[in-house]
Amino acid sequence: MTQTRNLIDTNGKRTDGRGIDELREVKITVGSVKNADGSAFIEFGKNKILAAVYGPREVHPKHMAQSDRCVLRCRYHMSPFSTDTRKNPAPSRREVEISKVMRESLEPALMLEDYPRAAIDVFVEVLQSDGGSRCAGITAAAVALADAGINMRDLVAACAAGKVDEKIVLDINDTEDKEGGADMPVAYMPRLEQVTLLQLDGRLSPDQFNECIDKAIRGCKMVYEIQKQALMQKYFGNETELKEEV
Amino acid sequence: MKRRYVIPGDKIAEGNFRPLMNVIKAGNTLIATRIGIAETGRDGVKVIPLSGVYIPRVNDLVIGKIIDHSSLSWEVDINSCFSAHLPAQDVFGRDFSPARDDMSRHFAVGDMITARIMAFDRTRDPMLTVQDRDLGKIPRGEALKISATRVPRLIGKRGSMIQTIEQATQTRVLIGQNGIVVVTGRTPEGIKLAVRAIKMVEEEAHTANLTQRIKVLLNVPDTPPQQETSRAPVGGVPKSEEIESTADEVEEELEVDEK
Secondary structure, eight states: OOOOSOSBOTTSOBTTSOOTTOOOOEEEEEOOOTTSSEEEEEEETTEEEEEEEEEEEEOSSGGGOOSSSOEEEEEEEEOTTSSSSOOOSSOOHHHHHHHHHHHHHHGGGBOGGGSTTEEEEEEEEEEEOOSOHHHHHHHHHHHHHHHTTOOBSSOOEEEEEEEETTEEEESOOHHHHHHSSEEEEEEEETTTTEEEEEOOEEOOOHHHHHHHHHHHHHHHHHHHHHHHHHHHHHHHTTOOSOOOOO | OEEEEEOTTOEEEESSOOEEESEEEETTEEEEOSSEEEEEOSSOEEEEESSOOBOOOTTOEEEEEEEEEOSSEEEEEOSBSSOEEEEHHHHHOTTOOTTTSOGGGTOOTTOEEEEEEEEOOSSSOOEEEOOSTTOEEOOSOEEEEOOGGGHHHHHOGGGHHHHHHHHHHTEEEEEOTTSEEEEEESOHHHHHHHHHHHHHHHHTTTSTTHHHHHHHHHTOOSSOOOOGGGSOOOTTOOOHHHHHHHHHHHHHHHOOSOO
16 A cells, blocks of 8 residues: 555645545435335445345245344445456455445344344445445445335444545545555444444554544444435435324 | 334434334333334334335234145245245144045135234244134135235225225225235226226325325215215125224324325
8 A cells, every 4th residue: 555646635635626524425315126125226426336125035045044033144246347447247255255244234233133034135236336335335235224124223324434645534435545545444323323344454543543433433424314314205205294183 | 192204213202101113212212113103102102114024913914825735734925024824724623634634625826815813923934824704715806915014005094095996996905914915896997997096005105195196096086975885796705894904003093194
């Protein structure tokens, strides 16, 4: 991770014109996959990711079923056309890892013990990638799970923070991820105030680490508001308050 | 009664309330676990969900399809993540003998049945019974699936919605709480229209003035004359009112759009 050029200019603007505390534009559409029990499409900057949830449904193969809880299965996949050079569609080491961390970051929010002997399948398909796709994937998957009507303690929102030009910045994009100093994806349950995913690629001093995690959590809270709005929009339209009946 | 829209993780109330349905209690706060309409009443707090698959509950009336049978029971698909079992003893009586009694005389693979969930405790698959009035094989009809969360809306307040559809299209509509609906009628046009109306209810369940729009679709005047006598009686088909009445309790609370 050696830095070759300035990623923050003299005006304090980053390569894509954002300030250091600025999130990329996030847009979430709920219910974009009709066949799934729950789904969401997220545009997180240039990332375009589709998440679909099936279940609770029967477990196949049957031996995978747990008698006291539901099995959560996640698949993160990047489509061959999601990157500038063709990506081999076979699951890579990186995708297997992201599938695993994604599952582990969603599990604490789900009340899996409510659906014993069943399975919930979460499919996250990256259609276009631009750094931070695991965070965007987790965010979309959480919305899709809520859309599928699965009992949840809280939503999960995810956002990365990192170090660029010795400065801690929010929401790292692809260039900053490749050329910057550090990248730290964080998934967070805003109501429970619990972190469900914390990864770090790069080096940070203890002070920088604290600043970085604070910033990432602040980012998660911003993402959470967007998730909330997207779900409200799908189910209740523009009404936010229920009119009391006479 | 206080009502509001919630998503998972939303605080509904604080204080000494009892969590009833889709609500968890963390310390002194009550938190929603599903998307839906939260209701704070005297007996506790609950969330009426607006999405989700069917999870069986004891005493639910369901419509299922026989998918297999062993020497002692039938396996029934009830549109859930658990397949249900109908024991042969339930049909033949306690002295059922696999050697003497021919199970295929009653139900064959592919038959649709209405049944009640007798037992289900999540450690075992749900057990069905057909030993009640109007339960058993459905001889004919057009089956369709809707989301189980839309069933109360399809029935409407005291069966108003489904009665409107039945009367206007001269059909009988059987509704299982698992979201399977069977439409029977004399004319194919009537059935087709009823199916269209049911699908419309499913898609627009959460919108206001739905009954009005259904009436427009079915060409019904605003205050329809009582047509009880002109309803087509279909022999052997259980009365839909039976099933409706058990769904009543859920449905009453869900009626938010009817003004």
